[in-house]
Amino acid sequence: MFVFKFGGASVKDASGIINLASVVKKYTGNQLLIVVSAMGKTTNALETLTRAYVDQTDNMHLIYDGIKQYHFDILEELFDPKHPVFDDIANTFVEIDWMIEDEPHDDYDFIYDQLVSIGELVSSRIVSAYLAKEGVTNQWLDVRGYIHTDNTYREGVVQWDKTRDSISKGIPLLLEKGVVVTQGFLGGTSENFTTTLGREGSDYTASIFAACLGAESVTTWKDVPGILNADPKLFADTVKFDELSYSEAIEMTYYGASVIHPKTIKPLQNTHIPLLVKPFTDPSASGTVIKENGVNRFEKPVIIMKQNQVLLSVSSKDYSFITENHLSDIFKLFAQNQVKINVMQTSALSFSVCFDFYEERFEKLLQTLQQDFKVKYNTGLSLITIRHHADGAVKELVAGKTVLLEQISRNTAQVVVR
Known part of the structure; x- marks a missing residue:
């Protein structure tokens, strides 16, 4: 039994969905569960719509019409105008109509999860309908009835016992009848509200299903030849890893390597299931295999860039030392506001942290911190992480940039720059 995850780039247009079907047809002799992301940049567009709705801006309906038109243009390339999928997609979008x-x-x-989740619901319905059109027997599945989470919106915490029970009881019978097509990124609460698992969470979804079903492997299909030492859009002469160990993959995703969601590896490591990262444009290519005893070879340093960062420094109002008690209070506020720290550094009088900028969370965090501390911050920064850095690598990467914070250990260097 195999689990495939197709990311947004692999289903961004009609030709991508046609290619997906050709890949799936090569495996129809096996039990196969397919996890589908939202198409192309749909999640970004739905995030823009969410912000427009919350702010009640004049362009809200224009943004929404653009999202719908993008999907219906793809439908028109794939299906006869009378195909029932047109009504299915229109009915799915009605959920947004009701909300706005x-x-x-x-x-x-909460609003974010209810609106942004429509991207996966639409894309998976289109993929399921096209596979059926191509003669691939399949069942569309609403993942929200199988992956159960708490009420932590945008970072749903999986309730593993309930999830494992639902998947193990419901999915095997469906797999015996054909391919199962479902959504990545989404979960459901006990009150039947939608949660999301964090950006790029479709990889995590695939690993949850694989772990609960005892899959032979998970394959995530990407627009790159495998896992590279750096983002090919930002760096020339990147190299591909043929293999990686679970531990190295966890380190890379922890520091922000976007090719895999950070939570993906743990369920697979616990159940000894390998993860394959392969190019959807060349299904026969070897890609990268992440497994228990994967061999880590580093011809070049691993470079991870995170944009849109905040560097925030906290100090006491009376110039007293930053103590363990202060740090305990500060960490509690970060946890309460769901802000994850990417780098931290302590001095006698201040505590500095770097984290991803999410406006709503940042504003709430800032208000609570300022009640008891002096706070200074810079936004619009970049965090560069270099794993297995060689002599001169850090200096070369920060050339021409203003370094605001630097932290170097034996294996990892992290630099916050403007």
């Missing part, structure tokens, strides 16, 4: 007719709810993260 009402006044915005106070909880931004």
